[in-house]
Amino acid sequence: MQDDTPTRDRLVTTAATLFRRKGYHATGLAEILADAGVPKGSLYHHFPDGKAGLALAAADWTAGFLTRIIDDAFLPAPNYGEGMTHYCMKLAKLFQLSEAANTCPISALLFDGPESDAFRSHANAVFQRLIDAVAGHAQRLGLPEAQAKAEAETLLISVEGAWTLARARRDPAVLRSLPARLLPTG
Amino acid sequence: MQDDTPTRDRLVTTAATLFRRKGYHATGLAEILADAGVPKGSLYHHFPDGKAGLALAAADWTAGFLTRIIDDAFLPAPNYGEGMTHYCMKLAKLFQLSEAANTCPISALLFDGPESDAFRSHANAVFQRLIDAVAGHAQRLGLPEAQAKAEAETLLISVEGAWTLARARRDPAVLRSLPARLLPTG
């Protein structure tokens, strides 16, 4: 992490990674700074609110990252079912890359964070953003609006739960099994 | 929490509550002890491993609590679909009672806990115990073994994800919507 990307970016991405692996409270500032190769002063320059501000930025960054995955999965798909399948497979691969150690990138840092309402509502906004992204693709692929929204919500719920179970088992199989569980519905 | 229940029990239940509300790392020993009305010496007498040991005990206690809810929901049900519906409704009520502030009692303390493998495998065992409980009821209610196991796993996955989303929204509606999402499958 000692590359030449801007300091702020390095902070955000390392923080996102660590929060995802160990949770917000279990990750110390010292660890983030050491991993990112950034002194404390820089952190409080870029994020006057300190750890909490960094966590919010990390959440946004993660949301963008996931949105990109969703787009990559659904854009080339001929219908919703295949797009959803692609998405689950991509997540399973991501899960393996992270050595099965990380929290679901979706819930990630958000619930482990301060109990403040700011965090909770931020989490809610991020979730909704992802649901909307999926729903948009679903509608584009021919589903009526109401059904698109319902399917998108179901997908997010399932991914969230499946990732958790996958983590407990250290096995991405349950992520790959999602399409088979969800498809018979539509 | 200053009642006359045995010290050990008071520790376990208060710890379970706090871990569920704020997570493992965000909950200090001091807070647990104050809430339970128990001095530090007693904790280390009953749990020589300290916070970690207490967390494992709290996880077991929570698992028992949930197993009871599962039994209460499925025993009087005439078929799997109704049992599952009862279960979701009970969880939604539980969610509301907790002021929508708690993590899913299932994942609860387990993933926020130490990254040790002991915690992870304990979490896995608890999950499996719950899945098996549901699968047992499903089979008793007429589902073939393979399908019973699949349905039970799907239910756990969905509950896990729905609880998370419900928490972000501060709204148990998504928990109540689960049966409608899952039933068309069977």
Place this chain on the structure above:
DNA sequence: CACGGATTAGACCGTTCGGTCTAGTCTTCT
């Protein structure tokens, strides 16, 4: 070159963390 804001650098601070340890009390059995 000189100036000034942006950024880096890290020493330092008070607090709180989980955990240890020694005394004391309460129960139970002989």
Place this chain on the structure above:
DNA sequence: AGAAGACTAGACCGAACGGTCTAATCCGTG
């Protein structure tokens, strides 16, 4: 009654926490 564990009680500890602050450095602009 008296000895022996089980249990309570909380003072105390070093380490790590998040956060503040001052000084140094970098860099674009006059």
